[in-house]
Structures are given as C-alpha cells and as structure tokens.
Amino acid sequence: MEVNDYNLCVHQWADRLFRFARKCTGHEEDARDIVQGSFEVLWQKRKDVQPGKAKAFLFQVAYHQSIDIFRKKGRITYKEALEYPESTGPGNPDLKRVLEHALAQLDEQSRALVLLKDYEGYSYEEIGQITDLNEAQVKVYLHRARKVLKSYLVSVENII
Amino acid sequence: MINSGNYEEYMTLLADGELNPTEMEELKAFVKGNKELEQELAYYMSARIVPDKNEIYAGKEDLLKKPAPARLIGLHKNWAYGIAAGILLLIFLGIFKWQIGIPNSKFQIPNSQIVKKDTTQTNSKSKFEIPGPKETPVAKQEQHPSTTPAPQKSVIVQTKTTKPINNIATVEKPKADTTNSIAANTLGEINLDSLMNSPSDVGDGEKKIRKIPGEIDKPLARQQIKIDSPPHIKYGWDRSGGVIVVSSIEPKHKRNFFARLPIIGKKNEGIGLVTDAVQNNISKAKQIKNNLKNTDVVIKIGNKELLAFNL
Numbered sequence: 001m002e003v004n005d006y007n008l009c010v011h012q013w014a015d016r017l018f019r020f021a022r023k024c025t026g027h028e029e030d031a032r033d034i035v036q037g038s039f040e041v042l043w044q045k046r047k048d049v050q051p052g053k054a055k056a057f058l059f060q061v062a063y064h065q066s067i068d069i070f071r072k073k074g075r076i077t078y079k080e081a082l083e084y085p086e087s088t089g090p091g092n093p094d095l096k097r098v099l100e101h102a103l104a105q106l107d108e109q110s111r112a113l114v115l116l117k118d119y120e121g122y123s124y125e126e127i128g129q130i131t132d133l134n135e136a137q138v139k140v141y142l143h144r145a146r147k148v149l150k151s152y153l154v155s156v157e158n159i160i
Numbered sequence: 161m162i163n164s165g166n167y168e169e170y171m172t173l174l175a176d177g178e179l180n181p182t183e184m185e186e187l188k189a190f191v192k193g194n195k196e197l198e199q200e201l202a203y204y205m206s207a208r209i210v211p212d213k214n215e216i217y218a219g220k221e222d223l224l225k226k227p228a229p230a231r232l233i234g235l236h237k238n239w240a241y242g243i244a245a246g247i248l249l250l251i252f253l254g255i256f257k258w259q260i261g262i263p264n265s266k267f268q269i270p271n272s273q274i275v276k277k278d279t280t281q282t283n284s285k286s287k288f289e290i291p292g293p294k295e296t297p298v299a300k301q302e303q304h305p306s307t308t309p310a311p312q313k314s315v316i317v318q319t320k321t322t323k324p325i326n327n328i329a330t331v332e333k334p335k336a337d338t339t340n341s342i343a344a345n346t347l348g349e350i351n352l353d354s355l356m357n358s359p360s361d362v363g364d365g366e367k368k369i370r371k372i373p374g375e376i377d378k379p380l381a382r383q384q385i386k387i388d389s390p391p392h393i394k395y396g397w398d399r400s401g402g403v404i405v406v407s408s409i410e411p412k413h414k415r416n417f418f419a420r421l422p423i424i425g426k427k428n429e430g431i432g433l434v435t436d437a438v439q440n441n442i443s444k445a446k447q448i449k450n451n452l453k454n455t456d457v458v459i460k461i462g463n464k465e466l467l468a469f470n471l
Contacts, residue, residue, distance in 0.1 A: 017217070022215065118210070121177070153203050
C-alpha cells in the first residue's frame with residue numbers, strides 16, 4: 001500500500017470507523033482514539049496490507065481496541081456514559097432511540113457483531129475474520145442479539 | 161423446511177440478509193395468514209441498526225500522510241556555471257570564425273590549401289591510374305609536355321599537405337615490390353635547397369618542367385632546374401629526366417604562446433604591454449625586497465621596545 005492508497009482509505013473509511021467505534025464504546029473521545037490508533041496501525045503495516053483489504057483490517061483493529069477499552073472501563077462505566085444524543089438520523093426518532101438503548105443491553109461482542117452486520121453489511125464469514133470467530137459462532141451470536149433487540153422493542157411497546 | 165420450531169432463525173437470517181430467494185418465499189408463505197408471526201417478523205426487521213451518516217470524523221486531515229518529497233538535484237547552483245561556460249564557448253567560437261573571415265588573418269585558410277583539395281583529387285586519381293610503369297603521371301607529362309594542363313602542374317609544385325605524400329608513397333611502394341614500377345627504375349631524389357643554391361638556376365618552375373622532357377639523357381641538366389615552390393617540398397628525378405614530387409611534409413613551425421592565441425595586431429601588442437607592466441612591477445617588488453633586507457624593525461610602546469628584529 002502506498003501513501004496515496006492510505007490517504008484514500010482515510011477519506012473512505014474514517015467516518016464509518018468512527019461511527020462503529022462510537023457505538024461500540026459509547027464515548028466519542030474513545031472512538032476518536034480508536035480511529036486514530038487504527039489508522040496508525042494501518043500506516044505502520046501498510047506494506048503488508050493490500051488496498052482491497054484495508055477496510056477489514058481497520059475494522060479488525062478497531063474491534064479489538066474497542067473490546068480492550070470496554071474491558072478496561074467495565075460495563076457499569078459504559079452504561080453510565082451511554083447517553084446518546086437525540087437522534088437526527090433517518091426513520092422514526094423514537095424507534096432509533098429505543099434501538100440505541102436496546103443496543104446498550106448487549107455485550108460488547110454481540111454489539112460489535114450487530115454493528116458490523118447492519119452498518120457495514122459484512123457477511124458472516126467476513127465478520128468472523130474480523131472478530132476471530134468462525135461463521136457458525138457469528139451466526140449464533142447474531143441470532144441471540146437479534147432476539148434480545150426484538151424482545152426489547154416488544155417490551156417497550158407493551159409499556160407504551 | 162420452515163416450521164414452528166425454526167421460524168425465528170429464518171426471521172433473523174432474513175433480518176441479516178442471509179436468506180436466498182427461495183427461502184424468502186418459503187418464509188413469506190409460512191408467515192402469511194398468521195398475524196402474530198407477521199408482527200414478530202416486523203419486530204425483527206425493525207431491530208436492525210441504521211447508521212447516522214451525519215456523524216462524521218472531524219480529524220481526517222490529521223490522519224493523512226504527505227507523500228515523500230521528490231529529491232531535488234542541486235541544479236540551482238550548477239546551471240549558472242553551465243550557462244557561463246556555454247557563453248564563453250560561443251564567444252570563443254565567434255572570435256575564431258571572425259578571425260577566419262578577416263583577410264591576412266592568422267586563421268585565414270590560404271589559397272594553396274584550397275588548391276590542395278584539387279591536387280589530392282588529381283593525385284588520388286593518379287593513384288588508381290597506375291596499372292603499370294608507363295601510365296604514371298610523370299610519364300604522361302613526358303609524353304605530352306605541350307598539352308599538359310595547368311592544374312596537373314600545380315599537382316607537382318604546390319602540394320603542401322600530407323595526403324599527396326601518401327599518394328606518392330603508393331607510387332613508391334611498387335618500386336620495391338615489382339620490377340615494372342617506375343620508381344624502382346627511374347626515381348632519383350634531389351633536395352630542392354641544393355637546387356635553389358646552385359649557380360645555374362634560371363627561369364620559373366613551369367618552364368623548367370617543360371624543358372625536362374627534352375633532356376631525358378642528360379643528367380647534368382638536373383642542376384639547372386629551379387622551381388619556385390616552398391622549401392619543404394622535395395623533388396625527385398626519374399631516369400627519363402622528369403621531375404616528380406617525392407616528399408611534401410610541411411615542417412611544424414614553433415610559435416610562441418601569444419602567436420597561437422586567436423588575437424591579431426593591436427591586441428597582441430596590448431598583451432605585450434601588459435606583460436611589460438607585469439615585469440616592471442616584479443622588478444620593483446624585487447627592489448623593495450632588497451631594500452628591506454638590511455632593515456631593523458622595532459615595535460615600541462612609549463619608550464619601551466617590545467620587539468626588534470632584522471629582516
């Protein structure tokens with residue numbers, strides 16, 4: 001990978017990586033550190049990384065860094081800090097906010113799997129390569145995560 | 161086959177986008193007509209996370225890397241020297257060509273050299289016209305002295321370059337190898353200086369050349385020939401009394417340094433004045449040095465002598 005390829009990766013994947021890291025950690029500053037660290041690792045190993053596989057490499061590094069940060073700070077800290085701003089994205093704002101709270105109920109690994117699936121559209125195989133899991137594990141973990149999210153939505157709707 | 165035990169798995173696969181079209185049709189057929197399953201499928205499909213694209217990373221510029229700057233060769237220092245050298249070369253060539261164009265210039269090409277080209281051509285022709293001893297240029301002149309054209313005479317008299325020598329050498333070579341050669345039978349060598357100093361010299365070169373064929377059997381007639389030509393050209397005799405050029409090597413003239421420079425007349429004198437001035441200054445400096453030889457140098461502060469030495 002040359003310098004131009006690296007800079008192209010920055011323009012293409014920095015925003016996506018930041019969104020993924022922010023959802024994984026729940027902190028904007030941690031997400032910035034993760035993005036910066038991921039691209040630093042990519043720059044150091046640019047000779048070993050092909051331009052076509054740079055995105056998977058970046059998300060793999062970001063996934064492991066977010067897991068490390070999450071384990072350092074602990075679940076409680078994460079839940080206290082998980083105060084997402086009012087949604088300005090597409091779709092139903094109430095549904096989006098409920099989903100964000102539902103996402104916070106998941107463990108760090110399942111959350112990352114859902115984000116990789118929904119945000120980036122990776123296949124089970126690709127997610128397995130990023131998270132060092134096999135395809136069957138990814139399929140099972142995602143199935144469990146979907147059920148948790150669906151249950152949260154059903155429970156919230158029943159309360160409303 | 162979708163049934164009540166595995167339909168949730170198919171619903172999550174549909175939410176993940178991992179179902180193929182036939183499985184999707186099977187799931188739709190299974191769910192169709194069952195409101196509870198339709199509602200459950202709707203929850204699974206709503207449980208997908210949609211990214212907020214307004215959320216962007218602000219520090220991209222800090223992540224970008226600048227490509228390594230191209231290595232610059234220090235031409236910014238050398239190009240000035242190159243231009244100066246080129247200008248000097250052009251000036252030198254211009255002066256040289258200008259000197260060639262001036263009449264009576266040291267660099268002007270003499271007319272004899274222009275004629276020389278013709279002579280080399282004629283001599284080169286004669287080189288190829290020697291099948292036997294009877295067809296040499298000298299023999300032709302002897303056989304038809306009155307019809308000999310003027311350029312052929314100049315071949316003998318005015319040749320100055322080394323090329324004709326080579327041609328002559330090719331004439332002389334057969335005299336050692338074959339008995340049919342002219343040179344082996346007829347050539348005798350004579351120095352032109354001895355001819356010039358002989359008391360019986362009369363007439364010009366052309367007349368004498370025309371006299372030679374008539375005195376084939378009179379060897380004494382050789383000393384009566386005077387040819388008005390440069391002294392470095394050596395002539396020879398053949399047995400029939402004809403004159404041929406044996407050697408035309410031009411001696412190298414030793415010239416001083418200023419004579420070799422591409423300058424003329426007043427400029428040359430100007431350089432002479434400069435050299436005289438330099439020599440005068442050198443002589444003055446020698447006088448000052450001699451005067452200082454017997455001088456004492458004393459450094460004083462007030463009345464105290466700090467240092468005293470004799471030059």
